[in-house]
Structure formats: structure tokens, C-alpha cells
Amino acid sequence: xxxxxxxxxxxxxxxxxxxxxLINYEYPPIGGGGGNATRHIAHELAKMGHQPFVLTAAWxxxxxxxxxxxxxxxxxxxxxxxxxxxxxxxxxxxxxxxMLTAPIWARRWKVEIAIVFFTVPCxxxxxxxxxLLKIPYCLSLQGGDVxxxxxxxLYRHHIIxxxxxxxxxxxxxxxxxxxxxxxxxARSFDKLTQIDVIPAGANVIxxxxxxxxxxxxxxxxxxxxxxVRQKGLDILFEALGMIDPHLGWRLLMVxxxxxxxxxxxxxxxxxxxDRITLxxxxxxxxxxxxxxxxxxxxxxxxxxxxxxxxxxxxxxGLPVIGTDVAGTSEVIINNKTGLLVPPENADALASAIIxxxxxxxxxxxxxxAARECIETSYSWTSxxxxxSKIIENVIATxxxx
Numbered sequence: 001x002x003x004x005x006x007x008x009x010x011x012x013x014x015x016x017x018x019x020x021x022l023i024n025y026e027y028p029p030i031g032g033g034g035g036n037a038t039r040h041i042a043h044e045l046a047k048m049g050h051q052p053f054v055l056t057a058a059w060x061x062x063x064x065x066x067x068x069x070x071x072x073x074x075x076x077x078x079x080x081x082x083x084x085x086x087x088x089x090x091x092x093x094x095x096x097x098x099m100l101t102a103p104i105w106a107r108r109w110k111v112e113i114a115i116v117f118f119t120v121p122c123x124x125x126x127x128x129x130x131x132l133l134k135i136p137y138c139l140s141l142q143g144g145d146v147x148x149x150x151x152x153x154l155y156r157h158h159i160i161x162x163x164x165x166x167x168x169x170x171x172x173x174x175x176x177x178x179x180x181x182x183x184x185x186a187r188s189f190d191k192l193t194q195i196d197v198i199p200a201g202a203n204v205i206x207x208x209x210x211x212x213x214x215x216x217x218x219x220x221x222x223x224x225x226x227x228v229r230q231k232g233l234d235i236l237f238e239a240l241g242m243i244d245p246h247l248g249w250r251l252l253m254v255x256x257x258x259x260x261x262x263x264x265x266x267x268x269x270x271x272x273x274d275r276i277t278l279x280x281x282x283x284x285x286x287x288x289x290x291x292x293x294x295x296x297x298x299x300x301x302x303x304x305x306x307x308x309x310x311x312x313x314x315x316x317g318l319p320v321i322g323t324d325v326a327g328t329s330e331v332i333i334n335n336k337t338g339l340l341v342p343p344e345n346a347d348a349l350a351s352a353i354i355x356x357x358x359x360x361x362x363x364x365x366x367x368x369a370a371r372e373c374i375e376t377s378y379s380w381t382s383x384x385x386x387x388s389k390i391i392e393n394v395i396a397t398x399x400x401x
Contacts, residue, residue: 044384046070143305181326209317227257241270291316319366
């Protein structure tokens with residue numbers, strides 16, 4: 001393992017303000033965890049005195065240019081149609097537009113270094129900046145851009161893109177995974193590239209912790225994320241179908257995705273549809289209150305990098321149940337901050353949920369320990385401080401060559 005040392009804001013001496021370009025085809029309010037990570041890292045780098053610039057995809061009526069909290073944001077055309085998902089064609093449209101416009105913006109902004117989120121599709125943009133303008137780029141691996149991740153859905157994509165992924169990794173100044181498990185997966189794919197780790201974070205300051213762990217009429221189980229096979233929602237439904245409805249549980253699902261109709265049909269088949277609420281996507285400002293109002297957070301994924309929603313739920317003081325997969329198993333300390341169950345095991349998941357339904361004191365113990373874990377080890381401030389150190393090292397190395 002080669003994780004970077006955990007650093008706080010006070011352990012980084014900012015010797016010089018750097019002009020940093022962050023590239024991601026997703027950025028709130030569109031996209032998922034990778035876009036959320038981009039925003040928080042950009043804002044934390046700005047707080048440290050750097051000058052971050054973000055290049056991302058246009059969508060709907062969002063303004064093409066914004067300046068918020070020290071971050072300059074430029075949205076470029078990308079044919080994007082949905083907030084929660086992006087087709088291969090839409091990704092390619094972003095890459096083409098970004099490769100045409102990124103050099104122009106990089107010159108205008110006098111960029112010194114680029115942080116590129118997702119090797120595919122964004123990696124070629126960083127490579128072009130290095131080729132044309134001698135700007136070094138660092139890659140932030142998020143999960144789906146690592147061959148071997150979610151093989152049931154992405155195997156063919158990774159076979160096709162594999163050679164390009166290796167090339168982009170080996171030309172990057174740094175390749176950073178957001179969890180140890182994802183780093184191990186990346187190293188198994190390319191043993192010649194050094195893969196370091198900067199864990200994802202949660203907005204500890206912006207998420208007040210839960211204070212009341214006593215449920216009243218109902219016990220509310222929460223899931224937040226995309227409705228895709230990777231998230232294991234079919235297993236969650238099978239597990240809930242095994243739980244006595246007289247225990248008073250309800251499931252709130254915040255998100256959407258291509259599996260929505262399949263899941264709705266499954267809920268009807270299991271006769272649990274009246275206990276499930278599909279809320280759809282909501283604004284990030286509302287999420288902290290949704291976390292606090294829930295009693296248990298469940299993430300039944302088949303595969304994960306480092307799920308932002310899991311970190312946020314723990315920051316809100318929720319007891320969590322997750323599967324023993326990379327990323328999730330690094331964050332949840334079994335029987336301390338939550339419960340881990342084997343992936344694709346509905347029986348084990350049902351047992352874990354029942355374990356917490358009737359035990360408010362255990363929910364409170366897990367929830368308070370979860371909040372403490374996030375405060376100690378998974379803040380965005382810490383993540384940005386580690387990125388700042390990498391930036392300085394890369395720029396210093398470049399100046400010597």
C-alpha cells in the first residue's frame with residue numbers, strides 16, 4: 001500500500017498560490033460522487049489560498065460562467081440530457097469540446113497544473129494540455145475508470161479503453177485513487193504505475209449530526225444514489241421482503257436511474273411497494289436534513305470506490321449498513337460505526353437491518369462513532385491538504401527538469 005500521509009490544514013505550509021485547473025464532465029448539480037468531490041476539493045483549495053478553475057459540462061439553463069467562493073467555473077457544451085447519468089456519446093461530446101477549448105482557457109487562466117477526474121472520459125484532456133502547453137496533469141480515479149470495477153456493466157468498456165487508460169496513467173504526474181481498495185484494483189491492472197491514495201471526504205462543517213435516535217411510529221431506512229445494478233438495490237429489496245412489516249420499517253430512496261422501473265416491479269412482486277418512497281433527486285442543501293431524519297443508512301453495493309453518500313450519512317451521525325467491498329469496508333468499522341455484510345447476500349442484509357431496528361441504543365452508539373470517524377479521518381479539508389502537497393511536489397519536480 002502507498003497511501004499518502006493524513007494531513008490537516010495546519011500541517012501544510014502554502015508557499016505559493018497555485019493556479020489549478022480541475023477537469024470533470026460532472027459537477028453539481030449534475031452527476032454523482034465524482035462531481036461532488038471536484039466541487040469540495042476546489043472550494044477547499046481556494047480556502048487554502050490557491051486559485052482553482054473548473055472546466056465541466058453545460059446542462060439545462062445553468063450559467064456558462066460562475067465565480068463562487070474563490071472558484072471560477074466554466075461550463076462547455078456536451079449534449080448532456082440528464083442530471084443523474086451520462087451516455088457514452090455525451091461523454092465523447094464533452095471530451096471533444098474540452099480538447100478544443102481547454103488549451104484556450106488554460107492559457108487565459110495561466111494554469112500551472114491540472115487535476116483530471118476520471119481517466120475516462122476526461123484523461124485525454126489532461127494529456128493534451130501536457131502535450132501542447134507543458135502543463136502537468138494528475139489523475140483522480142473514482143471507480144468506473146479503473147478496469148475491473150463493476151465488471152458486469154463495464155467489462156467491455158474497459159477492454160476497449162484499457163490500453164488508453166494505461167497510457168494516460170503512465171503519462172500523468174500523479175495517479176490518485178480515492179480508496180485503498182480502488183488503488184489495489186488499479187495496481188492489479190497496471191503494475192508499472194504508482195498509485196497513491198487520498199480518501200474522499202464529507203462536508204463535516206455543513207452537516208450537523210443527528211441528536212435523536214428514538215424512532216416513533218416508523219423506522220426510516222435511507223438510500224441515496226443512482227438506481228443502477230452496481231448499487232445492489234435488488235438485493236436490498238429482497239432483504240426487505242424478508243422483514244416483518246409489523247416492525248414498522250419504511251424505505252426512502254433519494255435518487256433515480258435506469259433500474260427504476262425494474263425496482264418498482266420487484267417491489268410490487270414482493271408486496272413492499274407501499275413501504276417504499278422514491279423521492280427522486282434533491283438539492284444538496286436539503287440532504288443534511290434528510291440524513292438526520294432517517295434512522296438507518298444502507299449501501300448494499302456490489303462494488304464501490306469511496307461513496308460520498310456513505311461518508312455524508314456517517315457525518316450526519318447515522319448508523320450505517322454496507323457491504324464488505326472495497327471503499328465501504330475501509331470506512332465502516334464493523335460493530336463500531338456500523339455493520340458490514342457480504343455483497344449479494346439478502347439474508348445477511350436482512351439480519352443486519354433487523355439487528356438495528358429494535359435497538360435504538362445501538363443505533364446511537366454506532367451513529368456517534370460514525371460521526372467521530374468522519375471528523376477524524378475523512379474531511380474534505382484533509383483531502384485538499386493532501387492534494388496541495390502533491391501539487392507542490394509536481395510543480396517543484398517540473399521546475400527541476
